[in-house]
Amino acid sequence: MIRDLILEDGTLFTGQAIGSTASSQGEVVFNTGMTGYQEILTDPSYCGQFVTMTYPLIGNYGINLADFESIEPSIHGLVVKESCDTPSNFRSEQSVDAYLKSKEIPGIAEIDTRSLTKIIRKHGTMRAILTEAREEGDVDENALDFAPFMTDQVERVSTKNPYVVPGRGHRVVVIDYGMKHGILRDLTERLCHIIVVPYTYTTEEILALKPDGIMLTNGPGDPKNVPEAIEVIKELQGHAPIFGICLGHQLIALANGADTEKMTFGHRGSNHPVKDLHLNKTFITSQNHGYAVRLGSLENTHLDLTHVAINDDSVEGVKHKDYPVFSVQYHPESAPGPEDSGYLFDQFIDQIKQYKQHSKEAK
Known part of the structure; x- marks a missing residue:
């Protein structure tokens, strides 16, 4: 079966349908990673987006049960040059196509992803439509009504209820804006007692949990779409060490009077x-x-x-001059990607220890 990928500027790509046969809409972006497609598929930060994989062959090692970054994927579509139907890896449980079908996510293969990436690099990310899969014939013109960009992604992907990941170490409250499981893995490796809370939690509710440290997670979309989070962060500073990742980093900046802006095509990949x-x-x-x-x-x-950032000199990390608050724009938990920056989690733990010691001495 075939389907079309139609960009809002009128550019049309026709290819082979993979995944769900249903149509979908989203913001088309690209990721330069050669591996890690499973983690990308399940990263909540891709909520509302079509991800174009620039590496030409996707799916050769299949999908396994261990490498998910969330239980349910939030991606709206997958765009690849070639989708491997017969993965070969001892960990593989199913193909990418089978996984997409099981999660009702549409995709398209056999298109020129290099050409698509060049368009995005030149003109920026844009809205797009994946049409319904069909045997042949023209696309239904009634389907070509582009919806506005989403503004409620964090609400869609944040946990609805708090939960605990037990540990014997420091009590860390994790505010979930669209958290990858890799963050939990790094904190549990450091024996933290983790309490994950929804992004709607108030300052009073968070402080009532008596956190030794507070983690602000990654998440999708424009940070200015969650103004309530900005106000909470303002109030939390000074009560416990805070570590922000990705969206959490942007929210820390906004909470302290800095500003954010939309990039032309963003940073998405494992080699920045x-x-x-x-x-x-x-x-x-x-x-x-x-x-x-x-x-x-x-x-x-x-x-x-x-x-x-070495490539474009953009801001990749900040720290507060007065409070134990710091953040990075990238993903130190990797998944996928290099684990070079795991030291930042150690830095967070060290700040917790120092803060607790200072608080003890002050008493």
Whole structure:
């Protein structure tokens, strides 16, 4: 069966239908990772998006039960050059096509993903439609009504109820804006007692949990679409060490008077070099974001620049001058990608220890 990928500028790609036969709409973006498609499919930060994989062959090692980053995927569509129907790996449980079908997610294969990526790089991410799968014939013109960009992605992917991941160590409250499971893995490896709460939790509800530290997770969309989170972060600063990742990083910036902006095509991939200005070292990082903190907006705030993207000099990390609050734009938990930046979780734990010691001495 065939289907069309139609961009809002009128560009048309016709290819082979994979996954669900239903139509879908989303923002078309691209990811440069050569591997890690399973983690990408299940990253909540892709809520509402069609992900174009620039690597030409996707699915050769299948889908397994261990590498999911969320229980239910939020991606709206997958775009690939070639989808492998016969994966070969001892961990494989099913093919990408079978997984997409089981989750009712449409996809398209056998199109020129290099050409599509060039369009996105030149003109920016844009709305797109994946039409219903069909045997032949023209697409239904009534289906070509582009919906507005989504603004409620965080509400869609954040947990609806709090839950606990038990541990014997520091009590960490994780505010879920669209959390990847990799964050939990890194915290549990450090023996943390984790309480995951919805993004709608108030300052009073969070502080009532008596956190030793607070984690602000990744998530989808424009950070300005969750103004309530910005206000909560303002109130939480000074009560416990705070570590923000991706969307959490952007929210920390907004809470401290900085500004964010939409990027032309964003950073999505597993090979983005970032320089840690304090360590004077460059790390290869995993990234997935379409918004960034505007560098000039850090002036006259209480935030210091700590990390910079090598490719475009965009802001990749900040820390507060007065409070134990810091954040990075990229994903130190990787999944997929290099694990170079795991030291940031250790830095978070060290800040918790120091804060607890200072609080004890103050008493």
